Amino acid sequence: MHLDGLLASLPAPLDISAAEVAAARSRDLVLVVLDDDPTGTQSVADLPVLTRWEAEDLDWALAQDAPAVYVLTNSRSLDEQQAAERNLEVVDVALAAAERAGKRVSFVSRGDSTLRGHFPLETDVLRDAIAARGEAPRLTMLIPAFPDAGRITVDSIHYWVVDGEATPVGETAFAQDATFGYRSSDLRDWVAEKTEGRIARDEVAALTIDVIRAGTDAVASFLRGLAPGTVVAVDVVDEHDMRQVALALHALDREGIDALLRIGPPYVRAHIGQEIAAPDTAGDIAAQHERGGLVVVGSHVPLTTAQLEALRADRPGTATVELDVRSLIDDRREAHLTEQADAVARAIASGTVIVHTSRELVTGRDGAESLEIARRVSAGLVELVARVLELAPPRFVIAKGGITSSDVATEALRIRRARVVGPMLPGIVSLWQPQSGPAEGIPFVVFAGNVGDTDSLARVVRTLGD
Numbered sequence: 001m002h003l004d005g006l007l008a009s010l011p012a013p014l015d016i017s018a019a020e021v022a023a024a025r026s027r028d029l030v031l032v033v034l035d036d037d038p039t040g041t042q043s044v045a046d047l048p049v050l051t052r053w054e055a056e057d058l059d060w061a062l063a064q065d066a067p068a069v070y071v072l073t074n075s076r077s078l079d080e081q082q083a084a085e086r087n088l089e090v091v092d093v094a095l096a097a098a099e100r101a102g103k104r105v106s107f108v109s110r111g112d113s114t115l116r117g118h119f120p121l122e123t124d125v126l127r128d129a130i131a132a133r134g135e136a137p138r139l140t141m142l143i144p145a146f147p148d149a150g151r152i153t154v155d156s157i158h159y160w161v162v163d164g165e166a167t168p169v170g171e172t173a174f175a176q177d178a179t180f181g182y183r184s185s186d187l188r189d190w191v192a193e194k195t196e197g198r199i200a201r202d203e204v205a206a207l208t209i210d211v212i213r214a215g216t217d218a219v220a221s222f223l224r225g226l227a228p229g230t231v232v233a234v235d236v237v238d239e240h241d242m243r244q245v246a247l248a249l250h251a252l253d254r255e256g257i258d259a260l261l262r263i264g265p266p267y268v269r270a271h272i273g274q275e276i277a278a279p280d281t282a283g284d285i286a287a288q289h290e291r292g293g294l295v296v297v298g299s300h301v302p303l304t305t306a307q308l309e310a311l312r313a314d315r316p317g318t319a320t321v322e323l324d325v326r327s328l329i330d331d332r333r334e335a336h337l338t339e340q341a342d343a344v345a346r347a348i349a350s351g352t353v354i355v356h357t358s359r360e361l362v363t364g365r366d367g368a369e370s371l372e373i374a375r376r377v378s379a380g381l382v383e384l385v386a387r388v389l390e391l392a393p394p395r396f397v398i399a400k401g402g403i404t405s406s407d408v409a410t411e412a413l414r415i416r417r418a419r420v421v422g423p424m425l426p427g428i429v430s431l432w433q434p435q436s437g438p439a440e441g442i443p444f445v446v447f448a449g450n451v452g453d454t455d456s457l458a459r460v461v462r463t464l465g466d
Contacts, residue, residue: 003164006154007237011213014240021243022273024250026104031068032094033108033268034087034126036076036117037402038409039448040110042430043148043266044068045277045422049432051410052417053090058097060417067272068108070420074406076117076180077375079368083118084125091129106258112402113146113264114174114450115158115182120195123262130260137260138228138252142187142204143245145236146264148427149451156187156206156233173302174450178370187233199231209235212244219248224257242270266427277422280431282463284421285396285443292348293464294394295457297356298381298404299449307400307457308356314458319347320354328357328380329373341384345391352461353394355384378407385412389438396464398445400457405446413439424460428452 033040041049048061049070061069071090075083091107098105107126111117123140130136145153150161151169159166160174168185169175175182184190188204211222212235223232236242249259249271261267269276297308312320321343327336340355347353357377385408388394397413399405409415414437421431421443430446445460 001166003161003166006159006166010154010209010237013238014213014244016240016243016247018243018273018275020273021246021250021270024247025067025271025273026250026253028102029104029106029253030062030066030098031108031268031272032090032105033068033070033110034073034075034090034122035070035110036112036122037074038072038405038446039402039430039451040265040268041070041420041432041446042423042428042448042451043146043269044274044420047420049418049420051406051415053093055093055097057417058093059100062097062101062103067274068268072406072410074403074410075122076112077371077378077403077406079371080118080121083121087122087125088129091126095133108261108263108268110268111144111262111264113144113149113151114160114169114172115144115190116174116177116180119262120191120199123260127260135258136229137258139223139226139257139259140229140231141234141245141249141259141261141263142191142231143234143236143242143261143267144187144264145234145242146266147236147238148266151264152237153187153233153235154237155208156235157185158187158190159185179367191231191233203230205230205232207232207234207245209237209241212241216244216247216251219245220251223248223252223259239266239270239276242267243273246271246273276427279426280422280424280463282465285431285464289393289395289442291392291395292350292352293396293398293461294344294348294385294388295352295354295398295400295461296381296385296404296408297354297400298378299401301449303452304400304449306454307452308354310454311354311458311461314455315352315461318352318354320356321347323355323357323380323384325358325377329376333380337380337383337387341387341391344384344388348388348392348394355381357381374403378403379411382407382412389413393442396443396445397439398447398457398460398464400447401449405448409444409446413437413442413444415439415444418444424463425452425456429456429460
């Protein structure tokens with residue numbers, strides 16, 4: 001369906017400023033965003049992000065006096081038990097840190113805008129953990145929309161928009177994910193599918209555009225009337241729709257009505273009343289090394305492959321080193337990594353180097369085995385980056401793909417704390433400035449596998465320069 005036809009019958013768009021939302025939020029409340037991979041920071045700016053969650057890490061983050069703190073759990077790369085345990089760990093440490101800081105915290109589960117990830121596991125775990133320490137959140141808000149990247153929700157149906165054509169997300173390649181695949185595009189059906197019928201379609205409340213665009217009172221009244229424990233599927237077409245939902249949730253917060261958020265990347269920005277940041281420019285980027293940069297590509301979605309090809313075409317002289325996926329998962333692994341790390345270290349002395357896995361997608365017999373293969377491949381990329389960091393520290397590092405970004409940040413670059421500088425492209429692709437570890441002074445770019453257009457990766461590399 002063409003986007004114009006989809007939107008034609010909707011009420012007129014809203015005009016709500018970020019400042020209005022910022023003024024409405026409670027100053028003692030901090031969002032603790034449990035981010036299931038590091039790409040969730042791509043829509044925000046000037047916020048702290050943690051890849052570890054010891055007490056001192058949360059104390060540092062809350063001391064930044066920021067309205068939101070990101071904690072990278074990387075749970076999308078974990079099995080269900082590990083993901084549950086990690087979520088609980090963060091809740092325990094964050095609540096203790098909030099008490100020390102004299103602040104309230106509200107937990108946010110950041111998931112993928114194309115509906116992949118541990119749902120309902122993560123919201124169930126968070127809800128139960130919060131309830132064990134007090135009162136459970138009254139509602140669970142499901143807001144996966146990411147308009148900057150072409151993901152919108154209309155009449156509860158979640159769409160992927162490309163070149164003006166809106167495709168129900170259940171009909172896209174994302175729904176065929178080997179680990180987190182699904183069939184449904186209607187968020188009500190999707191909740192029923194993912195909960196295996198525990199929550200029926202008719203039990204999911206649909207907060208539609210006509211209610212949202214009727215104003216704060218209409219949204220607050222709708223939400224106030226729902227039964228405790230209700231999952232709410234939220235329509236979103238643009239930033240103003242999200243800001244309107246945020247205004248209503250801030251009003252309910254003042255009444256003591258709390259909501260647990262399961263969101264895509266941009267909603268945090270809307271909820272805290274942050275302006276849409278202008279893309280970072282070369283002048284915003286401070287690098288301490290004169291070598292070339294390192295572009296690490298792990299994602300296998302078709303868009304990433306197209307972006308990789310466009311980068312090569314844009315920079316035909318750029319050295320490219322390929323890691324063979326099958327060599328990374330058999331007994332050739334060590335020799336292959338040594339050879340390729342040495343090749344990168346030599347090439348980076350004279351310019352940027354692209355490192356990518358072979359484009360063959362190797363999957364297992366089931367979701368669990370496919371996830372284990374993905375982990376081993378990502379671990380190979382991580383080991384190569386760690387070796388390069390010792391041999392020849394690059395000017396910058398770009399990590400392409402969610403799991404890849406997380407593993408490169410935490411294991412290869414050993415980033416424990418960072419500041420999100422802002423987006424490299426409008427609303428997408430996040431620039432971090434590491435605040436600790438061997439990568440301090442090396443700009444790190446988190447680039448999701450499923451965002452941007454064909455030339456986006458090439459544009460980011462051009463901005464960072466050699």
